Amino acid sequence: MQITFPHMGDMAVAVKALFQELGFSVVVPPPISRKTLNLGVKYSPEFACLPFKINLGNFMEALDKGADLIVMGGGCGPCRFGYYAEVQREILQEMGYEFSMYVIEPGIINNIRKIRETFGPLPFRKVVSAVRLAWNKARAIDEIYKLVLEKRALEVEEGLVDKLYAGFIRKIDETMSLDEVRRLRREYREKIEDTSAKYKRGIPLKVGLVGEIYLVLEPFVNLEIEKRLGQLGVMVERDLYMTNWLLNFLHLRNDEKHIRRAARKYLGSFVGGHGIDSVGNTVRYSRRGFDGVIQLGPFTCMPEIIARSILPAVSKGEGIPVLTFFFDEHSADAGIQTRLEAFVDLLERKKRQRMKGLEYKGEIVYGQ
Amino acid sequence: MASEKYYLGVDVGSVSTDLALLDSFGNLVEKVYLRTRGKPVEVLKEGLRIIEEKYPGIEINGVGTTGSGRALAGVVLGADVVKNEISTHAVAASRIFPDVRTVMEIGGQDSKIIIIRDGIPVDFAMNSVCAAGTGSFLDQQAARLEIPIEEFGYYALQAKNPVRIAGRCSVFAESDMIHKQQLGYGLPEIIAGLCEAMVRNYLNNVGKGKEIEEPIVFQGGVAANVGIRAAFEKELGCKVHVPEYYDVMGAIGAGILAREYILENKKKTNFKGFKITDFAFKTSSFECDGCPNHCEIVNIYENEKLIARWGYQCARWEAV
Incomplete structure (x- = not known):
């Protein structure tokens, strides 16, 4: 049995650790590339969203490398996603691939039986240690990446933060020891902290990222928007992380309460996907004094379209600039870069004006 | 006239390439509007020649570029400010109204x-x-x-x-x-x-x-x-x-931002001078086969010397 699963950000590191620790062999799909995208686009329904297409590309590349069991998310909602696994299965079967698919559905009892059928009996102790290792890897990655989002804006040597992060991911992927994971987490926390200048000039701009989870987490599909922002000297923060999402999903944490409360003035009901999160978190970032918010979503994404049409009211009501990007396979670098630069300029001028108060108007900015 | 300080704004767009020459106060002195005709560098040189002929020996104190060809124009000219067209248009409009x-x-x-x-x-x-x-x-x-x-x-x-x-x-x-x-x-x-x-x-x-x-x-x-x-x-x-100069507002904005940048930071301009109209600029592109992304890398040469490169996504081609 050769297990594979779709990519989403650096999630593969933790998922791979989980299955390997359980004693299975894993085929990680090759990193998402233009080839993945082209494969996915070619065999997907045109109006499916970008995550669907990339998933399918991942599966094809992994099956070509010998995988025969696909593990995929399912469920009833929170958007069309619940139906994706079924459609992808049909498409792949029609293409002649031979494989089985395990779809993670809600309901524990149901899952336990299905897990036993698919994976055979799993000793409890083994499950505990595998989950612990995977969870610690995931936590470490999310913690370090959170720091990356902040420190990219401040780095002295251009590109150093990203170089360190790539090294961290490589090392944490290699190790199977819990102690080593913890050690790496400490080591790289310090290393990345050290990349910023001791004497900062001014306060960097801070932008909150909201939107659909796949588009926020996967740099390939959002055209590395976080990196672009970092290079423009902007600190980025987001609420969406794999571990955070999982904790909420398992009801071990309840961010939803805060999000709903924050969103209430603008949106009173769950609209699928991360729609209410986009609205609620925009309000929360604004209250925390962020300079702006960027919303990301795949083209044709219903929950984010709803959020998109509410965000202008939030922007006005809370006084925070909001920029929205919808991505599909036609999205191009140049357009994204121009809008980002303009947005950052806008935030900078707004901040300067706020800091200088009314003096600003009299200053020679647009000439005499 | 030679003692006056001038600023140059350049907007290399899809259809037109515009140049705006501003005086030391940021007022428009001269505008040049040319069709890009798919040859941004040639047209840019042509624009510079027109300005040089009309104002021989002037001193350019700062250069700003904008438009979809801003990065290319930036390395060709040695620009001090390379700005997106949204910001430059906003600045120019606020200046005039x-x-x-x-x-x-x-x-x-x-x-x-x-x-x-x-x-x-x-x-x-x-x-x-x-x-x-x-x-x-x-x-x-x-x-x-x-x-x-x-x-x-x-x-x-x-x-x-x-x-x-x-x-x-x-x-x-x-x-x-x-x-x-x-x-x-x-x-x-x-x-x-x-x-x-x-x-x-x-x-x-x-x-x-x-x-x-x-x-x-x-x-x-x-x-x-x-x-x-x-x-x-x-x-x-x-x-x-x-506005009167509606067709070169992007260039005016780029010039204003270049002036602002030079004055605020007390910098000397990177502008290479009007001599670049005699330089030979060449571009070449190739497809990188390092990974399935197949990035199309572009090299920009000035008199056979590589001055810029873009189109890559990873560190392999970072060094110029």
């Missing part, structure tokens, strides 16, 4: 709206999926109807009852125009209908959800078209101001 609250800009292949409050941009949008309402399409239609583009707008003004043209997509708009033509509608009516369709399209796409308030400034190459101007005024029900 300090009270402006809405800037509408329609260029060769993009159109944008910038909302300005108290002198600073607070919101903006750009056409994202389609270029139906931009200059290139008008150019194409003018050529098809064999009307000089400069006169295109005046035809629209003669119309008594503009016909309704479907403006959502330029291909369908063209079919619809031909259809109306075959039905026997007059040319002015059809052109006026096209102008109205483009304005509707702009307001529904780019202007969607934006608070369009007076005073409104309309700039970019398409602002020359009186038909579009009239259609905007009719649709919005208020006056639309077109």
Whole structure:
């Protein structure tokens, strides 16, 4: 049995650790590339969203490398996603691939039986240690990446933060020891902290990222928007992380309460996907004094379209600039870069004006 | 004259390459508007030559570039500021109309709206999926109807009852125009209908959800078209101001930002001087086969020396 699963950000590191620790062999799909995208686009329904297409590309590349069991998310909602696994299965079967698919559905009892059928009996102790290792890897990655989002804006040597992060991911992927994971987490926390200048000039701009989870987490599909922002000297923060999402999903944490409360003035009901999160978190970032918010979503994404049409009211009501990007396979670098630069300029001028108060108007900015 | 300090703003766009020469106060001294004709570097050199001939021996204190060719123009000239076209248009509009609250800009292949409050941009949008309402399409239609583009707008003004043209997509708009033509509608009516369709399209796409308030400034190459101007005024029900130098506003903005940058940071300009008009610039591109991304890498050479490279996604080609 050769297990594979779709990519989403650096999630593969933790998922791979989980299955390997359980004693299975894993085929990680090759990193998402233009080839993945082209494969996915070619065999997907045109109006499916970008995550669907990339998933399918991942599966094809992994099956070509010998995988025969696909593990995929399912469920009833929170958007069309619940139906994706079924459609992808049909498409792949029609293409002649031979494989089985395990779809993670809600309901524990149901899952336990299905897990036993698919994976055979799993000793409890083994499950505990595998989950612990995977969870610690995931936590470490999310913690370090959170720091990356902040420190990219401040780095002295251009590109150093990203170089360190790539090294961290490589090392944490290699190790199977819990102690080593913890050690790496400490080591790289310090290393990345050290990349910023001791004497900062001014306060960097801070932008909150909201939107659909796949588009926020996967740099390939959002055209590395976080990196672009970092290079423009902007600190980025987001609420969406794999571990955070999982904790909420398992009801071990309840961010939803805060999000709903924050969103209430603008949106009173769950609209699928991360729609209410986009609205609620925009309000929360604004209250925390962020300079702006960027919303990301795949083209044709219903929950984010709803959020998109509410965000202008939030922007006005809370006084925070909001920029929205919808991505599909036609999205191009140049357009994204121009809008980002303009947005950052806008935030900078707004901040300067706020800091200088009314003096600003009299200053020679647009000439005499 | 030689003691005066000048600033140069350059806007390399899809259709036109504009140069704006500003004096030490940031006022426009000279503008050059040239068609890019797919040869940005050659046209840029031509523009510099025109300025050099007219103002021999002047000292350029700072250079700013903007437009879709801003990065290329930036390395060719040695620019101090390389700015996106949204910011430069906003700056230029506020300079000329300090009270402006809405800037509408329609260029060769993009159109944008910038909302300005108290002198600073607070919101903006750009056409994202389609270029139906931009200059290139008008150019194409003018050529098809064999009307000089400069006169295109005046035809629209003669119309008594503009016909309704479907403006959502330029291909369908063209079919619809031909259809109306075959039905026997007059040319002015059809052109006026096209102008109205483009304005509707702009307001529904780019202007969607934006608070369009007076005073409104309309700039970019398409602002020359009186038909579009009239259609905007009719649709919005208020006056639309077109600045005198509507066609080089991006370049003016780039020049103003270069001046601001030089003065604020007390820097010396990186401008390579007018001698670059004699330099040979060459570009070459190749497809990297390092991974399945197959990045198309572009090299920019100045007199056989590699001065810039872009198109890559990883560290492999970072060193120049």
